[in-house]
Amino acid sequence: MEALEIALPQGSGITVHIKLVNPALPVKACYMVVSRQYVTELLVKPGDKKSFTFSCNNPEKHFILEVKKSIDCMSGPCPFGEVRLQPSTSELPALNRTFIWDVRAHKSIGLELQFSAPRLRQIGPGESCADGVTHSISGRIDTTEVRIGTFCSNGTVSRIKMQEGVKMALHLPWNIPRNISGFSIANRSSIKLPLPLAMVDKYIVSFCFGSASTGLCIIESVFEGEGSATLMSANYPGGFPEDELMTWQFVVPAHLRASVSFLNFNVSNCERKEERVEYYIPGSTTNPEVFRLEDKQPGNMAGNFNLSLQGCDQDAQSPGILRLQFQVLVQRPQNESNKTYVVDLSQERTMSLTIEPRQVKHGRRFVPGCFVCLESRTCSNNITLTAGSKYKISFLCDDLTRLWVNAEKTLSCLDHHYCSGKSFPLQVPRDVLQLPVRLHDFSWKLLMPKGKLSLMMVPSQKLQQNTHERPCNTSFGYLVASTTPGQDLYFGSFCPGGSIEKIQVKQNSSVTLRTYAPSFQQEVSRQGLTVSFIPYFKEEGIFTVTPDPKNKVYLRTPNWDRGLPALSSVSWNISVPSNQVACLTFFKERSGVVCQSGRAYMIIQEQQTRAEEIFSLEEEVLPKPSFHRHSFWVNISNCSPMNGKQLDLLFWVTLTPRTVDLAAIIGAVGGGALLLFALGLIICCVKKKKKVNKGPAVGIYNGNVNTQVPQAQKFPKRRKDNDSHVYAVIDDTMVYGHLLQDSGGSFIQPEVDTYRPFQGPMGDCPPSPPPVFSRTPTAKFTADEPAPSGPPESESEPYTFSHPSKGEVGVRETDIPLLNTQGPAETEE
Incomplete structure (x- = not known):
């Protein structure tokens, strides 16, 4: 290969070190040849001149080059100004190169690194830069080196100021022909300030208020338009130095708004003082604004602001780790930014409301944030409002469809004597409906004494059960499920426009109003359920159905995807108008259930005559389509089924006119x-x-x-x-x-x-399940009336x-x- 030569001037303070990428691996493929000797390492000091060649054609895969320059500002003046690459990349072999500048200064001297365009973008552990060019910056606390961070190009970081010296490393890949460092060094006053606020080079710096402790560093981040920046505390993801202060200054155009979100943080075990973040916000009457790391951070801030992280004196026995990763998002204010919405939960005792982001795909590179702000200042991408208080909220969001509301309210009865027969409406409060974001879920948890009371739900409009054969196409619906611990029982999803007049459930349950389309705001008057506490019954659920003469009524057993729970029973009370005939049809020929213990039965009972037909669901085929001139019951009782052989039935009811010829x-x-x-x-x-x-x-x-x-x-x-x-x-x-x-x-x-037909009262109680030993379909009559002919x-x-x-x-x-x-x-x- 071609001979290479490196010559360093005397007194330059520069050394060049060429070494193996991984010295631990055996060397066979490539060596450096210096004075006819094969070596794996070469060190060139100031005043030296070395000539060498490589024994292979791809030395960049085997060797790296490190250029280090030491600058002593304690014994002489610092060489301030633009930093040059010495020697230039054209004078060095085409290897992966790292230029290191190690500047030592007195504690009273502040050194500032200024980065020309493009500015820097901080990256976290495991991240890499697209072009391979990285900047690693460290500072000093006495003899301890503190890593400020690793940065790529094309970001917002324009200046970094440190006390007591700085170590800057620029890594350039072997195929990048770059001959400039991209930064300069300036001398600035000490970061140690006796006053809470001070002016440093025409921008405001916030420090440990009321303290004269030395700050570790100041990082300036400049936004020229909409954008975001992710920044980290020193030594991240390791621990922030004990009792230190780190400040970030943000320069934001006046017409834009900035919001801060903490992405990840940990707090240490403090022995003295308290870990906190402090904000200086121009125009604020409460500067500094102090927050714990657990708090919602400020948002919707106009103009420049500062953020400082203050550590504490840690417990020597168990210090813990203080670390912080956060994001600053700068965007244009939206119309909703100036509107305030009042959510009054002061009279509520068991209600909570959460506004949070929903999953939305974005094609743009920069995605403006979507924030909810309390009192127009404390902003977050999600916020929870709890009972007992009155809230004023606003929104900083380019598209409010990216947010939705989820609310929950608990209604419980402790005294069954008092609650028996009581009714109350399940309706979404007006304060929730007036918000400009979509309501997703509003859930009511209904609790009552076990074995004392049951629940009856009557909708303002009859409901339709959502099935594959007839799915709901309304803007909202109700999800009904049991909340009893250990029992996974989902009764189903229901929407307005059907034939179900009421739903009765045996025990504690939840009712969730879920919206499916923005048109819910126009159909909000259709929502509403009335819940009543009624005498306790033993079946899991009872559905009262009045079929629509124009449509099939599809009904299916609860827990459709997982099967009816073991040893549970559900009934449908199906009304037949006097001028109609009902046809009951089952979707499958057999139920498919296989019992491990007990028996699974279905009972079809005429309510006027009390005549019952009993079918064993495990052994027999389901009944063929049957016609009923009077109201009737359908009761399904499950056994303890074997795994994979669950009980789930789908059936439907149709009405036809009862004509007289x-x-x-x-x-x-x-x-x-x-x-x-x-x-x-x-x-x-x-x-x-x-x-x-x-x-x-x-x-x-x-x-x-x-x-x-x-x-x-x-x-x-x-x-x-x-x-x-x-x-x-x-x-x-x-x-x-x-x-x-x-x-x-x-x-x-x-x-x-x-x-003559029976003219007595209709049956209002579902049929009782048969004894477990009964196996064959049987006609059943009450003991107090004769068998009909x-x-x-x-x-x-x-x-x-x-x-x-x-x-x-x-x-x-x-x-x-x-x-x-x-x-x-x-x-x-």
Whole structure:
């Protein structure tokens, strides 16, 4: 390779040191050749002249170069002014170079580093500069070196002033042909000031007020327009020197506003004094403004200001670490900056309100801050207002959609005797709605004595349950969930415009009003729930539903994504108007639940007749679409399911008009008369034959024959689906024919009666779950009323039934064929 030469003038105070990048690694690939000797290190001192070559073509991968100049300002004058690179980069080999200036001065002398454009930007641990050019600056406290920070180009730091000397290191990559240092050194007065405030070179410096302690350094940061700067305390992320003072001066154009945010900080264990930050803000009547590091820091400041970090005397046994990383954001004032909003929580006891940023993607390089300010001065990107006080807030934000409000209020009942029957509204307070930022969540926590009371929620407008089949498209909705510890029960998300009239929950719950669109401000009048304390019940929840005749009503079990909690029960009270017929349809054919213990059941109960159908959800298929002319209950009770085999059901209800066709009714009545005439004729014929050991034919219920009357398509689907009104004739040799004979062998004439529907009160209590040993679908009746001879009908559809008036007829023999069940009927309370 080409021979290189380094010559240093006598008395220059400069040394050049070339060494391996990593001396610990074995050297095989590259050496320096000096006077025909292979060496790995070369030191050139003042007055020396050294010639050398490299044994490889890429020495920059193996060697680094360090140029160090010592400047002694204690024994002679300091060489103030612009600092030059000596020797210049053109005189040095193309290696990664570090120029170090070590200036020693007396404690009474202040040395100032001035940086020409571009100014410096401080970086934290692990960060690097895009061009590889870095500035590392350190100061001294007696014999201890203190690292001020590492900086890149293109920032706001214009000057750094230190006491008792400075050490400046400029690192240049081997491929950067730079021949200037970019800074100069000036002599300034001591940082030690006897007065709280002093003028230093036409800018104001704030120090430890009332103290004459020596400040470590002063850093000036100049903003020419909108922008931000991140700065750190000395030795960051290590500990700030004990009982020291560090000051940052910020030069801000008068038409802009500055806000300070602490990104990261720690406090040490103080034995004397107190760690704090102090602000000098021109125009403030309370200078200095003193804050703890835990406090919200000032914002919305116009013009120049200073910030100082003051340490304390630390505990010798356990000193701890004081450190600070903060950001200063400078931006144009917004229209909202001059508006003040009052949030009065002085009458509240359990309410809190938080204004915080929401996640918004930005494409711009500089993103102005979004701050909330208390009394127009203490600003932060998030702020929490608590009960018992009255607040005045303003906003320093270019786009208020970047913020939102979350609030929480607790409503508790301690005396169940007093609270029983009490009602109260869940409405967002006006002070929250008048804020110019969007409300995200307002949550009410509803607490009550365990096992004493339950809750009933009645919305101002009927609610729709949010499902994939029919999602909510409103600007807001309600989220209802249990808050009982250890129970993860989410009832669902609901929005206005549905069929749910009320929701009843067994225990402590939370109701959250969540907004989905800014149009909530126009629909705010639609929000509102009334909550009442009601007598305690054992089910987890009860939903009262009045279906909309025009739409399907989709309903699903709570905890849809995770399954209904073990051993819990939920009911739906579904009302059917008198002129409508309801169709109940399940989404799946089977529930999919697998029980580890206990049984999972579903009960469908007609409220007028109290007739129940019970289905085992683990073993049986779910019922096919069924039609209900009267209000009914749907109850779902879970077992202890196995993992991965949870219970979640989706079903829907539709309404169709209950039409009345006179021709169809006449046809049905005529058909019934003909059927009775044929039955009588057969009985007469059998009586004339007088066959031995054969009884007469009898009309019995036949569930398998479909005799749809012509033009019956005008009827909605009702009894023709189960053919419960159809009778067929069997031969007189049937085994039950003898029941129509008396003791003398003569036949008993049947009595004729008309079925009338039950006109009693509707059921207001959900059906009780069956015993755990029940497995098969069962028709269930109350003990205080007889089993009906068929599904209930309206008075407009009369049917006649024949039954014996005399003779010993067992309950079992008559119940089974009339009910058309798959097994024996169970009677239970």
